[in-house]
Amino acid sequence: MSEIITIKNLPENERPQERLLRYGAESLSNAELLAIILRTGIKNENVIQLSNRVIKTQGGLNGLLGSTAEDFKEIKGIGLSKTAQILAVAEISKRFRSYKSGVDYKISKPKDAADLVKESMKSLNKEVLKIILLNTKNVVLCIKDVSMGSLNSSIVHPREVFIEAVKKSAASIIVCHNHPSGDPTPSKEDINITCRLKECGKLLGIEFVDHIIIGGETFISLKEKGIV
Known part of the structure; x- marks a missing residue:
C-alpha cells in the first residue's frame, strides 16, 4: 500500500517551506504556496502535485480564492480539513486586500x-x-x-x-x-x-x-x- 507523501518526504531542496525561508515567498509557485498550507498529499500524489491539481480544477488562483466549500466536495484528496484551510486563507486574503x-x-x-x-x-x-x-x-x-x-x-x-x-x-x-x-x-x-x-x-x-x-x-x- 502506497504511503501518503508529506512535505518532509520530499528532498530538502524541493520542500516549499525550506525554499520559502531561504529564498522568500515570492520565489515559490502558486502550487508550492498552497502545498505549505495543505501540508500533506495523498496516495500516489505528493502535496505539490495535489496543490497543482486543485488550482487547475478551480480555474487558477482567482478561481480558488473565490471558491466555496461546495466546490471542493468532488475533488479527490480535499476533505473537510483541507477545505477549511483553503477557505480560511482565501478569506484572510480578501480581508487584507479589501477591508481597512x-x-x-x-x-x-x-x-x-x-x-x-x-x-x-x-x-x-x-x-x-x-x-x-x-x-x-x-x-x-x-x-x-x-x-x-x-x-x-x-x-x-x-x-x-x-x-x-x-x-x-x-x-x-x-x-x-x-x-x-x-x-x-x-x-x-x-x-x-x-x-x-x-x-x-x-x-x-x-x-x-x-x-x-x-x-x-x-x-x-x-x-x-x-x-x-
Whole structure:
C-alpha cells in the first residue's frame, strides 16, 4: 500500500517551506504556496502535485480564492480539513486586500466603494448583492450580504436591503453586486431595482447613494451613469 507523501518526504531542496525561508515567498509557485498550507498529499500524489491539481480544477488562483466549500466536495484528496484551510486563507486574503480593519474608511467617490468590495466579489460564480452602510460623514459603518442568485425584484426586496440600515441608524447606503460574466454593464432589471430602491430610500429618510456593479477587475457606477 502506497504511503501518503508529506512535505518532509520530499528532498530538502524541493520542500516549499525550506525554499520559502531561504529564498522568500515570492520565489515559490502558486502550487508550492498552497502545498505549505495543505501540508500533506495523498496516495500516489505528493502535496505539490495535489496543490497543482486543485488550482487547475478551480480555474487558477482567482478561481480558488473565490471558491466555496461546495466546490471542493468532488475533488479527490480535499476533505473537510483541507477545505477549511483553503477557505480560511482565501478569506484572510480578501480581508487584507479589501477591508481597512480598525481604520475609518470614507467613501468620497464610486471607486472608493468599488475598491472596498471588488476583491471579495470579482471571482464569485454567482451574483451576490451587498450593501455598504454609511454614517452622516460617509464613513463605512459595515458591509452586509443581502442576497445570492440571479438579481431580480423577487429576490431583492427593499425590506431586506434597508432593514440593516435602520438597525445601524445608517444615514445612507450603497448597493453593490457582481456580474459573474465579467461584464458590468447594467441590465434592465438592474436599473429597475435601482430606481425602486432609490424611491424606498426617500420614504425612509435613508439616502440611496449609488449602485456599483462589479465585473471582474472593472466596475460601473449607476450614479456616474446618471441613473441614481
